[in-house]
Amino acid sequence: MSVLVYLVPIALALGLLGLVAFLWALRSGQFDDLDGAAERILFDDEDG
């Protein structure tokens, strides 16, 4: 059972990583325009 002492923190750290990633995405404005993103993928790149 002593394996828990480091397995549980690892599991928590991984979960925390996901949380931080979400908060970062929120802060960097990735949820600002949910409708536009779906349409933008259809645009041709100007010089691509």
Added chain:
Amino acid sequence: MSAAEAAGAAPAVDVSPFVTAAADGRQTLHLMVHGVHCGGCVRRIEQALLADPAVATARVNLTTRRLRVAWDGPKEVALRLMALLGGLGFRAVPYDPEALRSSDDSAERQLLRAMAVAGFAAGNVMLLSVSVWAGHFQGMGEATRALLHWFSALVALPAVVYAGRPFFASALDALRHRRTNMDVPISIGIVLACAMSLFETARGGEHAYFDSAVMLLFFLLVGRYLDRRARGRARSAAERLLALHVGAVTVVEPGDRQRALPAAQVAPGTTVLAAAGERIGVDGRVTDGVSEVDTSPITGETVPQPVRPGSAVFAGAMNLAAPLKLEVTATGEDTLLAQIVRLLEVAEQRRARYVVLADRVARLYAPAVHTLALATFLGWLLIAAVPWHLALLYAVAVLIITCPCALGLAVPAVQVIASGRLLRGGILLKSATALERLAQVDTVVFDKTGTLTLGRPTLDLREPVDSTSMMLAASIAAASRHPLARALFAAAPDVPVAPGVAEVPGSGLRCGEVRLGNRAFCSIPDTGEAAGPELWLAGPGCAPARFAFTDELRSDACAVVAELRAKGLAVEMLSGDRAPIVATVAQALGIDDWRAACSPAEKTARLEALAAAGRRVLMVGDGLNDAPALAAAHVSLSPSSAVDISQNAADAIFQGDWLRPIVEVIDVAGRADRLIRQNLGLALAYNLLAVPLAVLGFVTPLTAALCMSGSSLLVVGNALRVRGRRG
């Protein structure tokens, strides 16, 4: 296409006050763009702007319909960019992003962050709790259990402190005002659960409620976020309309320089320019120019009024024919618009007293829960004489079990799904309580102009006109932008445009010897008041021909009125237009109960009389004159072509040329209302079942978790049914 026309006709105004400069010389302008519907529009705007060598970035947000454009160079580039947008057919209005960043916006962000934190904590604490529960059956050592409990506490406590703030703040606020709301039992339950669990963990106890506390918080935050989101969507639409309304005034300064100013900042005596096709933003007197104004948004009257120097015009009227210079006579509180707004505010205050069902239930529910929990604690302590911490644990279980997941989650879920469904049908709900009020409607009151009718003239084909005159008139009309000329041209779109047409503002069109215009212009003797808008064609060697125009009924108006009747709703019509015109429309639709020539105050009075008679009225209207009536009604709808202030007063807005959405919105509201009541019933039944167990102390953290997720899934699943079979 009216947006495109307005943009094309509007003079280039100075938007430089809205341009903000960064330290590195980069200029930024925020614009609200009217008429963006899809990715294609986004693409056109961005490409056109980026093609300008000065522009560094241009990005349209399709969700909020806002454009941010930045360039290097002088502020005056903004003029060029605005003209560019106008040329593309989009009407853009500058706005100040700081002014619009309302506190609600950041509150939504905070809720989303709190939800993310609570979700993370709920997932991980549940992981640990499942191990503990499994350990009960497989003989987990006490040391291991304590370790897992400590880990749970480590995750749960900071998460509760962070994610619980919206509830704690609201509960404290309610207590400070000596009230109680749903957040009070929620807060007490969560805080007590955490405190008790920490105490139990410290003394190596068997049961800890960390998982229940964070899961409860997570579910409730989901509900609250959904609720906020449904309101926020409507609010951003309203903001957009509000911003389009403001800033529409073009002030002419000495030296003929033009500047855009919010209507409220214009002083009396200022000279203001109203372009052809533009809505007049202030009350004023015409100083220069001859034109016709469409006052139908203010009065509901469909015949355009001629204006010349000296005539008074009112804010909200549409300038039809030629540019006008106005001297502002009234601003702010004195304008006709402001008077209507005052009527509107009074009416709105009355309506703000409405309390939604969920809140009415909550008012009874919260004290009941407190009493029950207290009774459990005292009962176990005094009657059963158990140690105080055990009694408190049972009381906490009662609080957790009774916590209103159904109230907090199921009602917003029904509302979000219903409003999403309506949004797909082109109906935008603006008020959070609109659905509930719509479900109670028993009377529908319609405005005529722009609501039952399309609000734009079309050639009346019932009056025969010989085809030579028709062709000639249409070819002359093709050269003009006047609404009547356009309607005439639309009736015969294949004719070539006549060369050499000269427009005489406020009178008509001249093509050589042939004249097309009003009676006086064509030298026709005035035989009394016209029944509606008309044009005359006169020329050498041909008899004068009359073209009458009607404001056509929306194509499904008859069917919708009949369908509303079939549903058992009373239908009534209130119009500001003249009696003969209203009578014709009423007859065509089979509406027996109608009133003509109503002023805004009379409309409001009629609605109040209906309300006093115990009727729940749905008001459908679009004009400025309808705005107070919209606010006075139990619930109100506006077509999206309505003037901005009416859209703001209405609870919901529908798009398109059809009235069909009115029937749909009533249907969906009825279904949503049934589901909300069912959900409340389900929640009550669940409590009747689970609460006795909790009071008797049979509830462990495991059963609490199962009950909570079970009931939440049940009510959310039930809420999904609002989409209906066709959904």
